[in-house]
Amino acid sequence: MAADIFHRDFKAAPWWWEWWHPSNALSQDPPRKTDVLIVGAGYGGLSTALELRRGGIDAVVLEKGDFGVGASSRNGGMVSGGVNLGKGISGKSRDADGWQARKKALLASGVESMTAIEDIIAREGLQAHYIRHGRFMGAFTPAHYADLAGKVDDFNALAQAGAEMLPRERQREAIGSDYYCGGMLVERAGHLHPACYYGSLLAAAHKAGAVLCAQTEALAYERKPGGGYVVRTSKGAIEATEVVVATNGYTGDVTPYLRRRLVPVASHIIATEELPDGLPETLIPNSRAVADTKRVLTYYRLSPDGKRLIFGGRARFTQAPPQVSAPVLHRYMTDRFPQLKGVKITHAWTGNVAFAFDWLPHMGRTPDGLRYLMACNGNGVAMMTYLGRETARKIRGGSNAPANAFDTDDFPTRRFYNGDPSWALPVVGAWYRFRDWWDRRAA
Template identity: 45%
Template structure:
């Protein structure tokens, strides 16, 4: 396209594509005087925990500083991962028992998620379609080959390599150097899933309180008092599930979760036949770069959802959309003339050890840090935390009570991201052009 103005469809809006059918809800309900459990954060993690607790007979309130579900749970790409990338180097550090438990739970987060959708009859346009991870360099492909036995033998996943000569079976592009298919992966409409989870929580007797920011959590007789923008709330137990939107109400979590902005675009409906050409098996797609991009077709297979770290600082959605469209067009020159209808951004939460965490600190429960792959894992950690509160947790979760590192120079604002991001971007470019 000759100018950036031609990138945008006349109906372009700055909001998630998913909101056109399922927008967030206000739910600014009056706070009760007291509850058994107060949950801070209305995403998948908080609602999954709330549902389990409410069905367990407890009085539960879920609070959010914004509209219910306005954060990452309705802003993400709806890609459901089958197994987290557990750093193999941690095997010796953590010990075989803990490491094996993390591997077990990373896979269980996906299998239990599918079982949950089926058991609850949730219609979120979910499809197990598999994931193709495209290698951005020959060296990246070799590293994937080395990782394959880990995925197959240790995690029990159905995975295989696709050489460059056959990659058109998976992606209509010459940009990559082959890649890996993992069948245990899928896609859904994240806002529809959130809406179903929200409704089930309310049906179980839970209460939702949007536009109710928590400013402080302090101990009190019989539990805690949460100071909020809607007044105080007494609770016997508190669970903080704010993830990439953790503010200053509880400094422990803010010092350990690193919010990173992910930028996303959605295209107008593709010309007839183009979707099947660029993504023949309608898989979830991601690449191997450190500054990665991820992309997929919408559930109706008519549009592209394309996301990634377009910038290392907070920028206007239109600016980030131009960057994303340019890279999308490098992968698929066929889509260069396709316009953008939606652009948005949202925070994902990373940790210093690249692992999710759940646990209890000063008697406050927490969970988060899903490294940008939280649809299944955040649901899983929320449920496991609820079972722990109910005293029905069974076998301990592998991510429960891990050492949760911070850094003395980090206080919740990731000032180092532009430095690290540009360094990683340079490494990605070197690998691509040298074949590392």
């Protein structure tokens, strides 16, 4: 029975919160005026504020709830550069003319995103439990393996990935499982503790002089005739020369232009109880990060203390209670690691990621001048940090060097899409599950 998988001390909350819990300890009352007002206190918003303050520019950050209650303390903590752009650089529906140059630029910016987060961790002395031990991308079918093999040269030449293919007979060098049909081992990748990273980044932004305002919701905004904005919040109006929106998977009706360009999708994660001594390192040697090529993807890694498995994926494409999502993830986990049958779950949780219709991250300006950074397609730890830094640098100096390929005016939407995909996501999920089943059966 599904109930048998839950530990007696089970919590419907992120395991990460056992180390750092969302808090309002650094919250301040918002001022009536600032240089830059940032909506959203996730990685992107805090990175923007930190970089602005390093340049002497006033920054106020609004958080609708508690600091860290959103995706920044709920994700898997995986970090990579370039190779995680996935469908955004596949070129399957791209115009061949000029696409190779565009792909080169995108991969270069992906590389820079990982450099950016490593630089910030080192510069600020952040306690992020960061390790760079690589990532294994498991191929769900032989055709997926061939597709990965066709990308290795580009990843190595353009993304400095240090990638190599591991055929099925060598797969156990990377993972203690026979579930996949081989896969790609990427050297330039790692993982961190997302909540500890967030808490350290929050403290760094506060120390730098950013005004951080929890429980402060942005309700509406208008442009001032002479330039700048007035933003109405739950704690009063704020005047700002610039407004930056960094709400990603939690973007709401206040910015309908952005909401229509984002598809929020729920990602679900479980944490196992502490595993017997010696078992964790046989599951994932060298504590690498792992993901796979399924349409209904999974991603997993060992906890920073090396005692449990953190296992995530699309148990549902929408929000669902642990009683629904956890048994699905537990089954996915034991499909890959039969040796974990009988292991209990101590934590289960969910959070929103945001996808763009072109599968690429985006930063830029709305038609009415708001700056934004978002749509990291489930890979936002490094990317949101990077886009925040890049947005701040544009505000400080007007340009980025090297050029940021995600800073464009092309942020697509779809006709009749209003920003609420809830009616379609169950259908998409069912179709993806069927395609995965068929691909495996036909392989």
